[in-house]
Amino acid sequence: MAKKEPIFAGLPVAGSPYSPAVKAGNLLFISGQLGIDPETKQPHADFEKQVEGAIAGVRNLVEAAGGTLDSLVKTTVFLADIGQFARLNEIYTRHFPEGSRPARSTFQVGALPLAAAVEIEAIALLDD
Numbered sequence: 001m002a003k004k005e006p007i008f009a010g011l012p013v014a015g016s017p018y019s020p021a022v023k024a025g026n027l028l029f030i031s032g033q034l035g036i037d038p039e040t041k042q043p044h045a046d047f048e049k050q051v052e053g054a055i056a057g058v059r060n061l062v063e064a065a066g067g068t069l070d071s072l073v074k075t076t077v078f079l080a081d082i083g084q085f086a087r088l089n090e091i092y093t094r095h096f097p098e099g100s101r102p103a104r105s106t107f108q109v110g111a112l113p114l115a116a117a118v119e120i121e122a123i124a125l126l127d128d
Contacts, residue, residue, distance in 0.1 A: 026125055030121055058121075073103065080116065
C-alpha cells in the first residue's frame with residue numbers, strides 16, 4: 001500500500017477533520033480551496049477575488065508538494081451560482097492557458113462552507 005503524506009503548506013485546518021492535501025505515490029489530492037480574505041478569515045466579497053484565492057490555495061499546495069499548476073490533471077469547481085460560469089471561465093483561463101488545462105468538472109451546489117461563492121479541489125500528478 002502506498003504511503004500517504006499530508007501536505008499543509010502552512011495552512012491551518014480550523015477544527016475540521018481533514019488535510020488540505022494528501023500525497024499518495026505520485027498523486028496529490030487537494031481538498032477544496034476557498035478564496036478567503038486572510039484578515040477577516042471569511043470569503044472575499046468579490047467573486048473574482050474568491051476564484052483567484054481558491055486557485056492560489058491550490059497553487060500553494062501543489063508547489064509545497066514539488067509541483068506546479070501544470071501538474072494538475074483534474075479540477076472540480078463547485079459554484080453557489082452556475083450563473084457565474086462565464087466569469088469563472090474568464091478568470092480560470094488566465095491561470096490555465098490552452099494546452100495546459102487539466103480536465104475539469106463544474107457543478108452548482110446548494111451551499112458552500114462560509115457561504116462562499118466558489119470552491120476548487122484538484123488532483124495533480126507529480127514527478128518522481
